[in-house]
Amino acid sequence: MAKILINGGVPLNGEVAISGAKNAVLPILVSCLLADEPVTIGNVPHLHDVTTTMELLGQLGAQLVMDDRMEIQVDPRTTNNFVAPYDLVKTMRASILVLGPLVARYGHAEVSLPGGCAIGSRPVDQHIRGLQALGAEVSVENGFIKARATRLKGARVVMDMVTVTGTENIMMAAALASGTTVIENAAQEPEVVDLAMCLNAMGAQIEGAGTSSMVIHGVERLHGAHYNVLPDRIETGTFLVGAAMTGGKVRARNTRADTLDAVLSKLEETGAHVSTGDDWIELDMGGRRPKAVDLTTAPYPAFPTDMQAQFTALNCIAEGTGIITETVFENRFMHAQELQRLGADIRIEGNTVIIRGVKEMSGAPIMATDLRASACLVLAGLVAQGETTVDRVYHIDRGYENIEEKLSGLGARIRRIAG
Ligand SMILES: CC(=O)N[C@H]1[C@@H](OP(=O)(O)OP(=O)(O)OC[C@H]2O[C@@H](n3ccc(=O)[nH]c3=O)[C@H](O)[C@@H]2O)O[C@H](CO)[C@@H](O)[C@@H]1O
C-alpha cells in the first residue's frame, strides 16, 4: 500500500493550480443519466472517485469517452442496467446519487445501502423520503434501496436536516417529474448550485439554487450540453492552510474566493494576509507562526466540515489554544490521535476538540482514516521536524489530484513511496 513520505520544515511558496471540485463533478457526471443526448463535462479532476463514478456509469450501460484534456463525454442512451452494486457503493458513498436520476428517467433503481463510514453513520433516509414524496415506491431489501415509479410527480419536500447529496438526489429526480417540486431546507453548497447550473444547461428549470428553498419545474426531457465543473474550494483551502502553517506564501490559481468566505475569514484570524482576485487567492504568512482559532462546522455558508481536520492540524502548531466543534458528522476526529503521535496537545470532549498549540511537532509514522484526515496529516507532516510517513493514502487519492506533485511544486519535500 502506497505511503506519503514528508521531510517537514520547509515553508510552502509559489503558485498552485486548483482542480475541478470533487463534490461537484460526481453529481454532475451522474446527472448525465437524465439526458437523452451526450453531455460533455470539462474541468474534471483526476481523482479516484471520478474513476469510480465512470466505472459505475459504465456498469449502468452508459458510454463514456475521456479526451486528453480530461473532458468526459457521457452518452446515456445505452443505459440498460439499473443496479449500483455494494462493491462500488462501499468505496464511494456518492454512488447513492444514481438513485434519483435512474428512477426519474428509467422508472427503476436498485442502489446498495451505503452503510456507515469512518466519519459517521451517514443514513440516507432523507433521500428515500424525498423520492417517496415525489411518488416513487421505495423499499429496502437485502441491503438494497429499490425504487420504482412510472413518472414522478412534483411535490413539496421538506428536508429534516440540510443534506448535500440528499438535496442533489431530489433535485435531479424532480428535474424530469411532472409539475413543480419545492425543496425546503435545501443545501446551499456551491456544488449544489453547480449541479443546478449544469442541469439548467441541459434544459432543466431550476430556480433558487444557493438558497434554502429550491423550485424545480419538471420538464419532459433533458438534452445534451457542455459544462465546466467549478473549482474545488476544499482543495483550495487545504493549500492555503498549508501556507499558513508553514509560514509561507501561496497563490491558488483557477479558484473562486466567493465560495470560501468562512474559510478565508478564519485564515485571516490566524494572522495571515489574504488577498483575492477574479480567479485566484493568495495567502501570505510572512514567516510568522499562526494564531490558534476557534470554529464550528455547519452547512454552507458556515464553516465546512470538510476543512475541519486541516484547521485542527493548523491549531496544533499555532500560538494559543483553539477550540473546534464539529456539528455535521458525529465521528470526525479520527485524525486527533494521529496528530498526538506527532506531539500535538489535543483533547477530545464530545463533539469538540481543544488544541493547545505547541511550538514544534516531530515526524512519525501515522495513518490516514478518511479523506480529509489524510490531508490534515500531510499538512502536519509539512511542519513536523524530521520524517513523517502517512499510511493508507488511498483515502487522499479519492479527493486530491496529484497532491504530492502540487506540494513539491510549492517547495515541500514530499514523495510517494511503495508500502
Ligand atoms: C459527495 C459529497 O458531496 N460529499 C459531501 C456531502 O456528503 P453527504 O451529502 O453525504 O452529507 P450530508 O450533507 O448528507 O450529511 C449531513 C448530515 O446529515 C445527515 N443525514 C444526511 C442524509 C440523510 O438522509 N440523513 C441524515 O441523517 C448525515 O449523517 C450528516 O450528519 O456533504 C458533506 C457535508 O457538507 C461533506 O462532508 C461531503 O464531502
Ligand SMILES: C=C(OP(=O)(O)O)C(=O)O
Ligand atoms: C466526506 C467527504 O466525501 P464523501 O461524502 O464522498 O465521503 C469529503 O469530501 O470530505
